[in-house]
Amino acid sequence: MKQEAGFLHIARNVILVSLALFACWTAAFYLSRYVYSFILWEPHELLAFLINAMLGFIFFGICITIIGPLVKGRQYEFFNEMIQALKSISRGDFRVNLDPEFANRNGRQRNPHPYVQLVESINDMAANLKVMEDLRQEFISNVSHEIGSPLTSISGFARALKNKDMDQEKREKYLNIIETECVRLSRLSDNLMKLAVLDSSEHASHKTSYRLDRQLVTLVLACEPQWDDKKIDMNVELEEVEIFADEDLMIQLWINLIHNAIKFTPEGGKIDVFLTQGEGKVSVRITDSGPGITKQDQLRIFERFYKADQSRTRALGGSGLGLSIVHKIVEMHEGTVSVFSEPGEGATFTVQLPVHS
Structure with missing residues (x-):
């Protein structure tokens, strides 16, 4: 389809140039005939042909000289706008939005100008850079x-x-x-x-096969001083599961989720930890009996520095990064993490991981 469009474009240009030359030669022919009749001179046929051809090319050159700057002016305007947009982006101003129709002003709707894709690419680049800059400023703040x-x-x-x-x-x-x-x-x-x-793209993942149920038992027992101090009823039900993953990163993941559950579970509350396997995936559910999370907060709970309850989280020493680390580790293992909660009814975090990623 693109080759056909390119061939038609070349054929159209050849026809237009041919018509322009034909018009110039025709004008040269009648002008030369008028001059011959005026000076009463009849040159040889070959000489008359050469004079007519030379005069036609001169007229064609004059037409190109007149029309050329107009076409170049429109192209210069187009490239100048793109250059200014790129300069703005280089200075850190990502509020660039070129009109996609600008590159297609002289084209037909069914035959768009090839520069339209370039303009759209610049707009996409500016939009993505703006999102990254907003995230960077929010992160610094x-x-x-x-x-x-x-x-x-x-x-x-x-x-x-x-x-x-x-x-x-x-x-x-x-x-x-x-x-x-x-x-x-x-x-x-x-x-x-x-x-x-x-x-970091250079982070080296050291994945091995190990028993996930044993790892979870070890970590729950390691956290016993924290949940026993709050008299929390810790219920652990684990199937025997062997998983292929980075054991150190998994430790960080489960520690963050278990500590999070202990932190928000009131004294005398309950925490359930379940591990099941099925259809090539393992599922870990950690449920607490804390204050719960609103639907609005659940949409942003895995964002960096986001805190569902600013005053309560600050009082408990949270920084809003624990669940971001959880999300990143799960993402690196090609799994998913989700949260289900109703205000006042606790929260359930579910991590699903492939057995062999």
């Missing part, structure tokens, strides 16, 4: 906020500790707050580093 809050607390309480008249009880309280904020900063730094490593 979130990081600055998450770092700024504990630093402000540390600075304020450290300044208060300079008071020599402060009693020991209050001093211990302020020191504990400073220590807590330092731990929070350290955890934020670790999570940011993990995300940077996971986002």
Whole structure:
């Protein structure tokens, strides 16, 4: 189809040039005949032919000289607009939106100009870069906020500790707050580093075959001080499943989900951990009896730095990166992670992974 369109384009140009030459030669013929009759001279046929041909080419050159700048002017306008758009993008201004019809103003609707695709590509590139820039600015803003809050607390309480008249009880309280904020900063730094490593295309995945049920039992027992301290009823039902995955990354995934469930489950609550296998996939469901998540928050729960309950999450020391790490690890293993929840009825996180990815 494209070859046929190219052939028709060439044929049309050949016909137009031929018609232009024919018109110039015709004008040269009648002009030369008028001049011969005016000066009363009849040249030889060969000489008359050469003069007529030369004069026709001169007329054709004059026409090209007159029409050429008009055509070049339109092309210059088109390329100048594209160059200005690319310059804006290079300066960081991604609000570029060229009119796709600009490249097709002189073309027919059924035969679009080939530059239309170029204009659309520039628009797509600008739109994608704008999305990336918005995400970058949002990321910087979130990081600055998450770092700024504990630093402000540390600075304020450290300044208060300079008071020599402060009693020991209050001093211990302020020191504990400073220590807590330092731990929070350290955890934020670790999570940011993990995300940077996971986002890197050079991240080496070390996948092996291992028993997933044994890994989950080990991690649940490792978290026993946390859930036992809150008197949480931990119910674990696991099938024997062998999976091919990066064991270290899986540990990070399950730790984040289990800690998240423990954090939001009230004292005396319940957490269920189920592991099943079927149709080449394994499914892990972790259900808590916490406050639940609204439908609106569920749509953004895996975004970086997103917190469903800002005040509650901040009080519990969250940074909004744990579930982002979970989502990234699951994505790297070609699986899916989802959440189902109703406000006041807890939340269920379901991770589905291929047995052999």
